[in-house]
Amino acid sequence: MTPLYDRSDHTLSRLYVDGRWVPAADGGTFDVLDPADGSLLARVANGTVQDAHAAVDAAAAAAAAWASLPPRERAEILMSAFALMCEHRDELAELIVRESGKSWADAQGEITYGAEFLRWFSEEAVRADGGLMVAPDGDKKIISILQPIGVSILITPWNFPAAMATRKIAPALAAGCTVVLKPASDTPLTALALAVLMERAGTPAGVVNVLPSRRSGQVAEAMLLHPAARKLSFTGSTEVGKSLLEIAARNVLDCSMELGGNAPFVVFEDADIGTAVEGAMIAKMRNGGASCIAANRFIVAASIASKFSRALADAMAALRVGHALDRSVQLGPMINARAVEDLATAVAASVASGSTVLATGTRTEGPGTFFPPTVLTDVSPDDPILHVELFGPVAPIVTFESDTQAIELANATPFGLAAYVYSGDLARALRTAERLDAGMIGINRGFISDPAAPFGGVKHSGLGREGGHEGLLEFLEPKYIAVEW
Ligand code: NAD
Helix, strand or coil: CCCCCCCCCCHHHCEEECCEEECCCCCCEEEEECCCCCCEEEEEECCCHHHHHHHHHHHHHHHHHHHHCCHHHHHHHHHHHHHHHHHCHHHHHHHHHHHHCCCHHHHHHHHHHHHHHHHHHHHHHHHCCCEEEECCCCCCEEEEEEEECCEEEEECCCCCCCHHHHHHHHHHHHHCCCEEEECCCCCHHHHHHHHHHHHHHCCCCCCEEECCCCCHHHHHHHHHCCCCEEEEEEECCHHHHHHHHHHHHHCCCEEEEECCCCEEEEECCCCCHHHHHHHHHHHHHHHHHCCCCCEEEEEEEHHHHHHHHHHHHHHHHCCCECCCCCCCCCECCCCCHHHHHHHHHHHHHHHHCCCEEEEECCCCCCCCCCCCCEEEECCCCCCHHHHCCCCCCEEEEEEECCHHHHHHHHHCCCCCCEEEEECCCHHHHHHHHHHCCCCEEEECCCCCCCCCCCECCCHHHEECCECHHHHHHCCEEEEEEEECC
């Protein structure tokens, strides 16, 4: 098996445009660091506005041929990419661990999840169906066909460098669209390795372009305002997403937005506490807490709060923290020093306003950017910590007395991505699910992501869905043909 990359020959240090590996137009580079020890992993070409134009031009030039390829052939390329991703699982997992800091188990989980998008959309590629109906007044037939929406700009976050890329590339290619992917500047290496993989799977030049850059704002704007661009698919923070929506509006782009979350984790008094803590550890600690669907606020029935809090604190304190290349480590470093500072500030402010630190894990001394697992109790419902996306191993617990109060607390946020409900009464849990403002609900389970399911949020958590059949539709546009025969 030929490796995807060779760390000694700097395979992953260039832009991938029109099937070629090129330096940035101005020759500039930026450093990619290992957050566990601050060491230099790679110097990567720092894409410019000129490179952004070239990448969109390449995607535009490849668009017609790719769109006219039979769906079955596009499907076969995606299926080969799936097989290659499984084959190169360890190589990709190592890159993910090194550049994002997540644990080995989480990186392996990400490869499985990320590869499944390639397989799922290889199966969906042949299902871009349309419709035929007789007009209500009988004067004609109405045919609707689904066509590729066109050149798509994909922008992804650092926290799932492989899966967020395949969750967009796979449906776009299945639908017949060509793409330019701008990965997060903290984690561009996995995306570059995926470009190698897509090329080996048989993707023609220009169909997938990858443009790392630290000039995110300029490069994104140049791509979104390019006359050939037709679609933005963004995953990242709500703040950046809102600014991109404004730019995309100037070029009337179709937008799919997967934005920030603030997931409530509601535990009713009739829940099995052991099962709830087990689910809480998954919902809170998958990816070190840096997941958009991470349980961000625990809303627990007052009568069981102390038992639940103690058990959660014990489980959190027992986590093994360290460099994730040590495969027994369960919690790696935060992505950068700013993430550590943000968590420390939020916890200190919460304690100052009356919360209690029930238990903290061991603090791992530098040079890496570590934060100890932390559980906070006695949190007041108006504590600001309940209103920020923590994106790390901090679990604030607030209590409730009635179902209505639990739902009000859960919905008291502009976000609406995921929510979790634990109860021994399924009807009660389902009733609660209906009343929660969230795009996705886990009932008595802490892991909900599935490539076959529509993933996405309501309110400020986004627009559109990824995964499922819905994920394919995001890259297709209906065309209406009026026919007489
Ligand atoms: P981010 O918004 O800082 O960055 C996301 C992407 O946008 C990166 O590629 C970044 O380089 C780019 N970017 C940053 N500033 C930009 C600008 N001014 N103009 C154009 N592009 C810019 O987010 P992040 O820190 O990488 O990721 C964490 C966020 O992503 C969290 O809010 C998390 O909830 C969210 N997220 C959402 C989902 C989802 O499916 N809803 C999934 C994963 C992460």
